[in-house]
Amino acid sequence: MTDVGTLEIEDRPVPAPGPYEVLVEVAAVGVCGSDVHYYRHGRIGDFVVEDPMILGHELSGRIAAVGERVDPTRVGQRVAVEPQHPCRRCKQCTAGRYNLCPYMEFYATPPIDGAFCRYVTIDAEFAHPVPDSMSDDAAALLEPLSVAITTMRKAGVEPGSSILIAGAGPIGVLCAQTARAFGASRIVVTDLLSSRREKALKFGATEVLDPTAVDVSAIEPVDAFVDATGVPAAVVSGIKAVGPAGHVVLVGMGADEYALPVSHIANLEITVTGVFRYTDTWPAAIHLVSSGAIDLDSMVTGRYDLEHVADALDSDTDPASLKSIVNPR
Incomplete structure (x- = not known):
């Protein structure tokens, strides 16, 4: 990405892995909403693209070389990459919250390059081995x-929980699948588009609602609400649908500030929090996919090469699109 809405292909030297790093030949890269947001707007909140940057942070590949302090037998291993490099020394890292490291270097977050390329380096322990039964896309x-x-x-x-999820895009659908895998018995998904509501039913939702036709705040109360839209109206109605001692998790990217139903939150002792990346999730993710509890391959609706990354980034304008993959090889 050389400017807002502008992409160019460059030839660059293959990076050399540091002592504790591995060099990964990239096989597949998922297109994320953050990639699209940077491409179209040049920023997400305080993160501003000021210099040319490679996009893409959802990736898998094969280890092509290792640093001098890494087991050489790992060369050739298929891996899924956890695309972050925390400092490991700050208060957040030592407390186990390395996702909140103030010195984090995260793929495709300015000014760190991402993975729409042939080769990347990553800390060896963040290159997670995957079984041969798992596809590169998954x-x-x-x-x-x-x-x-x-x-x-x-x-x-x-097990037995009830959850409301606003938005049936990629994250909303993944949340529905994961809620089912975690044992939720009632999974309600809302979306404006009927086609996306139908997809949500195929991926774990027990019921779907059109928020323009139903007062979501008046549904039978749920134990948890997840917003995957970033739309203020969806957040407010979703919070009002949460019962006593419930949880609200804000995942969607939207307005920086908006009004919340504070009295409902306070009187019912509802916990409201956000999600900023993750810590120690790949082992669970690998298990859930390998066991068949979650289906990632069926979510892929488009594949592109490096020459057509712009098309991949714009694929979200098609209501039938769910998840696009770039194959750099």
């Missing part, structure tokens, strides 16, 4: 699945 999509796993953990979802 291995790449363990990254957004990690967001859904973090969301379910924060939402307190357990």
Whole structure:
């Protein structure tokens, strides 16, 4: 990305792995909403693209080389990449919250380059081995699945729980699948588009609602609400649908500020929190996909090469699109 709405292909040297890093030949990269947002707007909140940057952070591949302190037998291993490099020394890292590291270097977050390219380097322990039964596409999509796993953990979802999810885009659908895998018995998904509501039913929702036709705030109260839209009206109505001691998790990117139903939150002792990436989710994600509890391959609706990344980024304008994959090889 060289400017807002502008992409160019460059030849660059293959990066050399550091002592504790591996070099990964990239096989598949999922297109994320953040990639699209940077491409169209040049920023997300305080993160501003000021210099040319490679987009893409949902990736899988094969280890092509290792640093001098890494087991050389890992060369050739298929891996899913956790695309972050925390400092490991700050208060957040030592407390186990490395996703909140103030010195984090995260793929495709300015000024760090991402993965729409042939080769990347990553800390060896963040290159997670995947079984041969898992496709490259599914291995790449363990990254957004990690967001859904973090969301379910924060939402307190357990067997028998009820949950409301606003939005049936990629994250909403992944949250529905993950809620089902975590044992939720009632999974309500809302979306404006009937085609997306139908997809949500195929991926774990027990019921779907059109928020323009139903007062979502008046449904039978749920134990948890997840917003995957960023739309203020959806957030407010979703919070009002949460029962006593419930949980609200804000995942969608939207307005920086908006009014919330504070009296409802306070009187029912509802916990409201956000999700910023993840910590220690890949082992769970690999298990959920390998066991068949979650289906990532069926979510892929388009594949593109490096010459057509712009088309991949614009694929979200098609209501039939759910998840697009870029194959750099």
